[in-house]
Amino acid sequence: MAAFRSEFQPRSDDIPLTSFPKTGATWLMALCHNILHLEEDDNILTKMKPHDVVPALDVVYLADQVQHALLDSGRTTGRLLHTHLPYSCLSEAVRNSGCKFVHLARNPKDMLVSMWHFYNKIVKLNPTMPSASFPMEGAVESFCSGVLPFGPFYEHVVGYWEESKKRPDKVLFLKYEELRRDPKEQVRKLASFLGKLFSTTTAADGDDDDEVVVEKVLWRSSFGRLKELEVNKNGVLEIGKVPNVHFFRKGTVRDWNNYLTPQMAERIDQLTQLKLQGIGLSL
Numbered sequence: 001m002a003a004f005r006s007e008f009q010p011r012s013d014d015i016p017l018t019s020f021p022k023t024g025a026t027w028l029m030a031l032c033h034n035i036l037h038l039e040e041d042d043n044i045l046t047k048m049k050p051h052d053v054v055p056a057l058d059v060v061y062l063a064d065q066v067q068h069a070l071l072d073s074g075r076t077t078g079r080l081l082h083t084h085l086p087y088s089c090l091s092e093a094v095r096n097s098g099c100k101f102v103h104l105a106r107n108p109k110d111m112l113v114s115m116w117h118f119y120n121k122i123v124k125l126n127p128t129m130p131s132a133s134f135p136m137e138g139a140v141e142s143f144c145s146g147v148l149p150f151g152p153f154y155e156h157v158v159g160y161w162e163e164s165k166k167r168p169d170k171v172l173f174l175k176y177e178e179l180r181r182d183p184k185e186q187v188r189k190l191a192s193f194l195g196k197l198f199s200t201t202t203a204a205d206g207d208d209d210d211e212v213v214v215e216k217v218l219w220r221s222s223f224g225r226l227k228e229l230e231v232n233k234n235g236v237l238e239i240g241k242v243p244n245v246h247f248f249r250k251g252t253v254r255d256w257n258n259y260l261t262p263q264m265a266e267r268i269d270q271l272t273q274l275k276l277q278g279i280g281l282s283l
């Protein structure tokens, strides 16, 4: 992280996408890429996983040799980049860069269940790790104690929420659940924030119907489509070599209901209420 903070030089037209792990970064990356590059017939996301198209700064700067080449991915302007770092941990250079940030938040119980599945899959890739699954009780305990990668969760989300209130023209705060509930409206909001006005010239086929363009962005970014692509079924991440398939599990809302006991859910709900009270944010 120190290398990212000290070495990364943002450009004012960079677009950092930010999220706590397992809140839907993959979806956000695909949506932003497809909004900005819809006119490209050759949709790169059919050949590359969203994380390889939108470089994760945390990972690029963690690699033994910083892979600067990945940062450009052929784009000289409007680079989409991603980080899990909390706002308070970003360097002054990034915070003062004038960049537009897009943050995606998610219900903490769904995030935790998603993270639990993800870590139980990736520990199995490491032969030195125990083969038994990490218990959900332990995951809930870690979450409530604030001990998670890039955590604590609440401070992370509140940091971006407050910044979005202070600078709404520079920080857009989205929620996974709202994207699921009203995807067209949310995509229009995202596109307008990114300065992309859908018009006749946006659609490669010349279709001037804004509705059709929004539907095309959503379809190209959809869970069902991405999950079935060969690259996401059988590919592995460029850095870290995590199988891409692990980033596409269920893609639903309230899956926590199938994994958390009522006591676990109640404990997290109480903490959420406590941590978010009085700031106008509900998750």
Ligand code: A3P
Residues within 6 Å of the ligand: 019, 020, 021, 022, 023, 024, 025, 026, 027, 030, 110, 113, 114, 115, 117, 221, 222, 223, 224, 226, 247, 248, 249, 250, 251, 252, 255
């Ligand atoms: P679930 O484990 O609940 O299914 P991240 O991308 O931040 O790692 O988050 C992963 C979560 O986003 C997983 O949630 C994954 O299935 C979901 N996801 C990935 N791609 C998605 C998409 N295109 N649409 C909706 N959800 C998606």
